[in-house]
Each structure stands twice: as structure tokens, then as C-alpha cells.
Amino acid sequence: MKILVPVKRVIDYNVKPRVKADGSGVDLANVKMSMNPFDEIAVEEALKLKEAGKAEEVVAVSIGPAKAQETLRTALAMGADRAILVETDDAVEPLAVAKILKAVAEEEEPGIVMLGKQAIDDDSNQTGQMLAALMDRPQGTFASKVEIEGDSVSVTREVDGGLETVKLTLPAIITTDLRLNEPRYATLPNIMKAKKKPLDTKTPADYGVDTAARLTTTNVSEPPVRQAGEIVEDVDALVAKLKSMGVA
Amino acid sequence: MTALVIAEPHGDTLADATLSAVTAATKLDDEVHIFVAGSQGAADAAARIAGVSKVLHADGDAYAHMLAENVAPLIVSLMDGYDAVLAPATTTGKNVLPRVAAKLDVMQVSDIISVEGPKTFTRPIYAGNAIATVESSDPKLVITVRTTAFDKAEAEGGSASIEAVSGEGAAGISEFVKLDAVESERPELTSASVVVSGGRALKDAETFEQYITPLADKLGAAIGASRAAVDAGYVPNDYQVGQTGKIVAPEVYIAVGISGAIQHLAGMKDSKVIIAINKDPDAPIFQVADLGLVADLYNAVPELTEKL
Numbered sequence: 001m002k003i004l005v006p007v008k009r010v011i012d013y014n015v016k017p018r019v020k021a022d023g024s025g026v027d028l029a030n031v032k033m034s035m036n037p038f039d040e041i042a043v044e045e046a047l048k049l050k051e052a053g054k055a056e057e058v059v060a061v062s063i064g065p066a067k068a069q070e071t072l073r074t075a076l077a078m079g080a081d082r083a084i085l086v087e088t089d090d091a092v093e094p095l096a097v098a099k100i101l102k103a104v105a106e107e108e109e110p111g112i113v114m115l116g117k118q119a120i121d122d123d124s125n126q127t128g129q130m131l132a133a134l135m136d137r138p139q140g141t142f143a144s145k146v147e148i149e150g151d152s153v154s155v156t157r158e159v160d161g162g163l164e165t166v167k168l169t170l171p172a173i174i175t176t177d178l179r180l181n182e183p184r185y186a187t188l189p190n191i192m193k194a195k196k197k198p199l200d201t202k203t204p205a206d207y208g209v210d211t212a213a214r215l216t217t218t219n220v221s222e223p224p225v226r227q228a229g230e231i232v233e234d235v236d237a238l239v240a241k242l243k244s245m246g247v248a
Numbered sequence: 249m250t251a252l253v254i255a256e257p258h259g260d261t262l263a264d265a266t267l268s269a270v271t272a273a274t275k276l277d278d279e280v281h282i283f284v285a286g287s288q289g290a291a292d293a294a295a296r297i298a299g300v301s302k303v304l305h306a307d308g309d310a311y312a313h314m315l316a317e318n319v320a321p322l323i324v325s326l327m328d329g330y331d332a333v334l335a336p337a338t339t340t341g342k343n344v345l346p347r348v349a350a351k352l353d354v355m356q357v358s359d360i361i362s363v364e365g366p367k368t369f370t371r372p373i374y375a376g377n378a379i380a381t382v383e384s385s386d387p388k389l390v391i392t393v394r395t396t397a398f399d400k401a402e403a404e405g406g407s408a409s410i411e412a413v414s415g416e417g418a419a420g421i422s423e424f425v426k427l428d429a430v431e432s433e434r435p436e437l438t439s440a441s442v443v444v445s446g447g448r449a450l451k452d453a454e455t456f457e458q459y460i461t462p463l464a465d466k467l468g469a470a471i472g473a474s475r476a477a478v479d480a481g482y483v484p485n486d487y488q489v490g491q492t493g494k495i496v497a498p499e500v501y502i503a504v505g506i507s508g509a510i511q512h513l514a515g516m517k518d519s520k521v522i523i524a525i526n527k528d529p530d531a532p533i534f535q536v537a538d539l540g541l542v543a544d545l546y547n548a549v550p551e552l553t554e555k556l
């Protein structure tokens with residue numbers, strides 16, 4: 001079985017995003033970019049399945065600018081076997097990403113497509129579900145445990161009310177949540193090795209997908225800022241404040 | 249024009265999140281219908297919501313657990329009569345609705361916090377560090393609603409008709425196995441008026457329980473946690489507040505031993521009053537706190553619980 005892992009290049013999660021003064025977006029110039037953290041978890045899970053003998057090959061794919069090559073090299077350094085860059089400078093929305101991924105999956109025929117649950121830039125949380133719909137495949141979203149059992153996969157999902165387990169017929173789409181695993185770091189020798197691993201470059205047009213945006217962002221603004229309040233002296237002062245607010 | 253709201257069934261009732269999605273829908277369309285996959289009790293509850301004129305009720309095993317593979321095609325088949333479909337941005341809504349959107353060839357607008365025009369919305373991006381105004385050019389709207397941003401519609405007062413709907417049933421590619429639910433007598437985290445949350449500083453599950461629970465009991469509060477506390481196994485996953493956990497906006501949010509990473513702030517910074525207890529005066533949580541106490545929680549929390 002092959003596992004396809006879509007990875008997105010996003011602002012590093014440690015960076016505090018700054019809104020551009022003209023309201024056109026978030027300033028990404030000279031900002032550290034990294035692999036979306038949920039996608040690191042997806043790569044890790046795919047590698048674990050391969051190491052456990054459940055999968056033969058792990059293929060990473062990214063849709064984005066030429067620089068997304070770095071993100072793919074990270075996936076390769078972690079242990080993915082090869083990579084595909086679908087290069088475009090447009091900001092591609094989840095629906096179009098899902099259409100491209102569908103086309104890639106039709107070529108690659110993976111048993112599992114393992115995505116992150118959410119990209120931490122657009123916070124959309126929809127690409128995996130859309131891909132599953134377009135391919136008429138089952139979806140195991142927000143996964144905290146993945147177990148392959150013959151021709152099906154059991155997925156434990158982090159839901160609002162606790163943990164839900166579903167059983168999906170393979171091939172299936174899975175999206176990762178935080179507790180699934182702890183992604184490994186790429187070691188220096190593996191980073192060197194990754195430079196020689198195959199990385200194909202394509203374009204959305206190669207897959208016949210129109211990436212025109214359906215949503216127009218007319219403005220991006222700062223959220224209302226909260227003012228820091230007061231530091232109280234001790235617990236008694238806190239209690240007094242709480243009582244005056246009617247909380248206690 | 250009519251909007252369809254996807255209800256969040258909760259046994260024989262509906263989760264409150266549904267009521268916020270109804271309010272968002274009334275801002276878009278004159279008429280609001282509601283889709284309920286679940287029990288008769290849940291359908292009856294939906295019919296009583298003020299402002300809802302029709303309930304579409306899908307009964308049967310295939311729809312009982314809101315499996316996206318089964319429910320999404322049914323919702324898609326109902327969409328001829330609607331110009332918009334909305335669901336609360338719960339894990340159920342987030343699971344099902346993009347599947348509907350893709351089948352309709354529509355780009356979903358996720359997690360809206362306001363309706364600005366017939367096709368224009370605002371939504372937080374980058375963990376709430378920016379608010380985007382987006383306009384859809386799709387023929388239909390598919391929307392998930394951030395429930396803390398919309399008032400709850402009145403749960404009583406309506407008298408909608410209930411119509412049974414049925415579709416293909418089970419798609420046969422997925423199966424519900426079980427739900428390990430965390431039973432609790434406490435108020436529900438996302439709708440509680442007071443939330444007490446603990447972070448990594450609570451050391452382990454026993455310590456978390458020993459220090460956070462009595463304080464929460466005293467205040468009749470729900471309990472939340474940072475990712476660090478959940479990852480370390482102090483509390484179950486559904487306690488996580490944040491960008492990628494639950495979004496809360498209670499009257500009072502008390503953060504105990506939580507540093508205030510942007511991913512945590514994303515889930516609670518719309519709380520009315522934020523109180524932070526942290527021993528590090530430079531912890532970022534103090535930048536958003538209305539009341540801060542710089543103290544060791546192991547002294548401060550028992551004293552606070554005692555004196556309240």
C-alpha cells in the first residue's frame with residue numbers, strides 16, 4: 001500500500017502573524033515558514049505505518065510556490081520516499097487543493113491519503129473532507145489513533161464529546177489531530193540523503209484543475225486588542241474583585 | 249430565500265451550538281429550516297426553536313451517528329430548495345459540511361463570526377490573529393458558524409412542521425464503532441458561564457483534579473485545559489481550549505498555570521473577563537488578563553477556593 005501525504009508550507013507556528021497596514025493580508029515577507037504542524041504528524045504516521053510493514057511507500061505532495069520544495073524536502077528528510085510539487089504562485093483554496101489531490105491520487109492510487117486536520121494559516125479544516133467527497137471515499141477526521149486491520153482501517157477521532165471510533169473501508173482519507181503521535185526530527189544525514197530523493201514538479205494545469213478563487217478576501221484586519229488589566233496584590237484582593245463582579 | 253441549518257443532535261435533545269447556527273441563518277435568509285439526523289426527541293426539540301419553520305428529520309440507523317459518508321449525500325439531495333446551508337463549527341459540523349460543499353462544488357466559508365452582507369462574512373484566520381472579510385462567488389453558500397460569535401436562538405416558542413426525509417441510507421464504506429464519552433455533571437465547556445482551565449503547571453492528572461476541580465466546583469464552572477495539559481494526559485482531549493480545540497467565550501475565564509501561547513489565546517480571548525494565575529510575571533497570558541495574580545498556584549488556588 002502507498003500512502004499519500006499532502007503537506008502545506010505555512011507560517012511557523014511560533015511566529016506571531018502581523019496584519020499588513022493596507023488590509024490586504026498577513027505580512028509573510030521575511031517570516032519563518034515551516035511545514036504545517038498537523039502535516040508533520042501526518043508524515044510521521046505514514047512513516048510509522050511503513051515501518052510497521054503496513055505500507056510500502058510514502059509520497060509527499062505540496063501545492064504552492066517553488067519554495068514549497070523546502071517543505072517537501074523536510075518530508076523527505078523525515079523519511080518520505082519521494083515528493084511531488086504542484087507549483088503555483090496563486091493562493092489555492094481548499095476546494096481546488098482537493099481537486100488537485102484527487103487527480104494526484106488517481107495517478108498514485110494510494111491506500112490512504114493522510115492529511116492534517118487544519119492548516120494553521122487559513123484555519124479552514126476542510127481539505128481532507130472535500131477530497132473524501134470528491135473521491136467518494138470514507139473519511140476518518142481528527143484522528144488520534146489509526147490501526148490497519150486487513151482491508152479496513154480503524155480510526156479513533158477526537159470529537160467534542162470524547163473519542164469516537166469508526167471503521168473505514170480502504171482506500172480511505174484520514175486527517176490528523178494533535179495526539180496521534182510526536183513527529184520525529186530530521187537528522188543531518190537524512191537531510192543530506194533527502195537532497196537526492198526524487199521530487200517531481202507539476203502545475204495545476206497538468207491536472208486540468210482551475211484554481212480561480214471562489215472566495216474574495218476584501219479585507220484583513222487586526223482583531224480587537226484586549227488591554228492588559230490589573231495585577232492584584234494577593235488572593236484577598238482577587239476575591240474582593242470577584243465578589244464585586246458578582247462571580248462569587 | 250431559505251437557509252438550511254444542520255442540527256447537532258445530542259441524544260433526545262439538541263446541543264446549544266445548533267441555536268447559534270440558527271441565529272446566523274436568520275441573518276442570511278427570511279426562512280430557516282433545520283435538518284435533524286437522529287431521534288424523534290431531537291426533531292421535536294428542533295421544531296420548538298423560535299424562528300424555524302420546518303424540520304427535515306432523517307431517521308434510521310444509517311443517520312444515527314452523523315457519519316459523513318451517509319449524511320452528506322442526503323443533505324446534498326435536499327439542497328435544491330436552499331440557497332445556504334449552515335452548521336455549527338463543532339467537530340460534527342466540521343466533519344460533515346465540507347463533504348457537502350465539495351459535492352456542490354462550493355468553497356465552504358469556515359467558522360464565520362459575522363454576516364456582513366448576503367454573501368459576505370468575517371472569519372478569523374491565523375489563530376485569530378487576523379480577521380478576514382470574505383465574499384463568496386458561489387451559487388450556494390456552505391457555512392460553518394463559530395457559536396460563540398452568535399447569540400442563541402430561543403429554544404422554545406416555535407412550532408415548526410416536521411417532515412421525514414430519507415436518502416440512500418448507508419454508503420457502506422464506513423461504520424460507527426463506539427463513542428467513549430466523558431460523562432460529567434458539569435456545565436458544558438463551550439456554553440458555561442464560568443470556565444476554569446489548567447495548564448502544564450498542574451503536573452499530572454491527580455494534581456489537576458486536586459487543585460482545579462474544587463475551584464471549579466465552588467464556581468459552578470466547566471473545566472478546560474491547555475494543549476500541554478491534554479497531551480500530558482492530565483485531562484481528556486475534549487477539554488482542550490484553543491485554535492485547534494474548543495472555542496469558549498464565558499463571562500469569566502480563569503487560566504491557572506497556562507502561559508498564554510497564541511494557540512491557546514485563540515480559543516478564549518473573547519471571554520468577558522479573563523483571570524490569570526501564573527508564577528511568571530512575564531507570562532503572555534497577563535497581556536490579555538483583566539485580573540492577574542502573580543503567585544504559585546499551589547498556594548494561591550487552595551486559598552482562593554477556600555475564600556470564595
Ligand SMILES: Cc1cc2nc3c(=O)[nH]c(=O)nc-3n(C[C@H](O)[C@H](O)[C@H](O)COP(=O)(O)OP(=O)(O)OC[C@H]3O[C@@H](n4cnc5c(N)ncnc54)[C@H](O)[C@@H]3O)c2cc1C
Binds near residue numbers: 449474476510
Ligand atoms: C498546531 C498546534 C496547535 C495547537 N493548538 C493548541 C490549542 O488548541 N490549545 C492550546 O492550549 N495550545 C495549543 N497549542 C500549543 C501551544 O503552542 C502551547 O504549547 C500550549 O498552549 C502551552 O500550554 P501551557 O500554557 O499549559 O504550558 P506552558 O507554556 O509550559 O506554560 C506553563 C505555565 O505555567 C506556569 N507555572 C509553572 N508552575 C507554576 C506554578 N507552580 N504556579 C503558577 N504558575 C506556574 C509557567 O510560568 C508557565 O507560564 C498548539 C500548538 C500547535 C503547534
Ligand SMILES: Nc1ncnc2c1ncn2[C@@H]1O[C@H](COP(=O)(O)O)[C@@H](O)[C@H]1O
Binds near residue numbers: 062127
Ligand atoms: N496547498 C496545500 N498543499 C498540500 N496540502 C495542503 C494544501 N492545503 C491544504 N493541504 C492539506 O489539507 C490539510 C487541511 O487544510 P485546510 O483545509 O486548509 O485547513 C492540511 O493539513 C494539508 O494536509
